[in-house]
Amino acid sequence: MTDAAESIGILQFALDSVTDQQQAIANNIANENTPNFQADQVTFQSSLAQALSDGGVASAQTTPEGLASGSNGNNVSLPTEMTLMQENDLENQTVVNSIDGQFAVLSDAITG
Amino acid sequence: MWEAIDIAGSGAAVDQTWIDTIGGNVANMEDGVTPGQPVYQAQYVDAGAEAEADGTGDGVHVESIELGPGQGQDEYQPTNPRADASGEVAYPVVDLGEEMTDLIQSQTSYQANSAVLSHATSAYQSILSIKA
Numbered sequence: 001m002t003d004a005a006e007s008i009g010i011l012q013f014a015l016d017s018v019t020d021q022q023q024a025i026a027n028n029i030a031n032e033n034t035p036n037f038q039a040d041q042v043t044f045q046s047s048l049a050q051a052l053s054d055g056g057v058a059s060a061q062t063t064p065e066g067l068a069s070g071s072n073g074n075n076v077s078l079p080t081e082m083t084l085m086q087e088n089d090l091e092n093q094t095v096v097n098s099i100d101g102q103f104a105v106l107s108d109a110i111t112g
Numbered sequence: 113m114w115e116a117i118d119i120a121g122s123g124a125a126v127d128q129t130w131i132d133t134i135g136g137n138v139a140n141m142e143d144g145v146t147p148g149q150p151v152y153q154a155q156y157v158d159a160g161a162e163a164e165a166d167g168t169g170d171g172v173h174v175e176s177i178e179l180g181p182g183q184g185q186d187e188y189q190p191t192n193p194r195a196d197a198s199g200e201v202a203y204p205v206v207d208l209g210e211e212m213t214d215l216i217q218s219q220t221s222y223q224a225n226s227a228v229l230s231h232a233t234s235a236y237q238s239i240l241s242i243k244a
Contacts, residue, residue, distance in 0.1 A: 015239065019116075019235075019239075020168050022116045022231075022232060022235060023115045023116050023119065023168040023169065024168045024169060025116075025228070026115070026116040026119040026120050026123075026169075026171075026228045026232060027119050027161075027168060027169025027170065027171060027172075028169070029120070029123060029221075029224050029225060029228050030119050030120060030122055030123030030126075030169075030171050030172045030225060030228075031123070031159070031161050031169070031171075031172050032123075032221050032224065033126075033127075033130075033159050033217065033218075033221055034159040034160060034161050034172055035158065035159070037161050040167075040168065040169060042168060062167040062168055078220070078224055081224075082224070082227070085227070085228065085231055088231075088235075089231055089234070089235060092235045092238060092239070093238060096238045096239060096241070096242060099242050100242060100243075103242070103243070
């Protein structure tokens, strides 16, 4: 059983990770035409799930997307990045809504 | 803070430089000179990734602007006042097809960066709306 403060801590990690993820996507798109640029992605979901089940510490990983490169050695795929950006938007909203919900619970508890 | 906005801005700035050079190349492609005189050299933007400070990347910058051939291509135009003794005029080496393709690419890239800008703004706004 997690209390509200603990939940907010977990959600804070998720929000930080979603923000890192957004930064990586923005960087991939900005470098769409940079010769030899390789796209990176930030993942944290599996690490968070693992940490929640075994009580460990979750971390966000930056790894290469590893798609095939074009003739200029660049492997940014605009459709892929646009899709990731939409997903990232929804994840961001989900996390923010959850944080709001946790604060609402705390606020109710305090004011009674 | 607001990294995604800065990154998208850096991308749009590189695209803007790219579009500017395309404009210059197309505008100057008919600048004929007497062979032997300096001819307009087409400009090509080379982008470079910004060094990563924290692993997730920090945007992009114009690495260098490469120049096209300094030697023009001669065309036989004996009535042109710039023609040399053998009737040749030198024109800059600019491939209009290539410039137009680059223009579409740079435009698409600019749009993508501006989409990132608005997505990032709304994401940050939703974070700012959190209150207890």
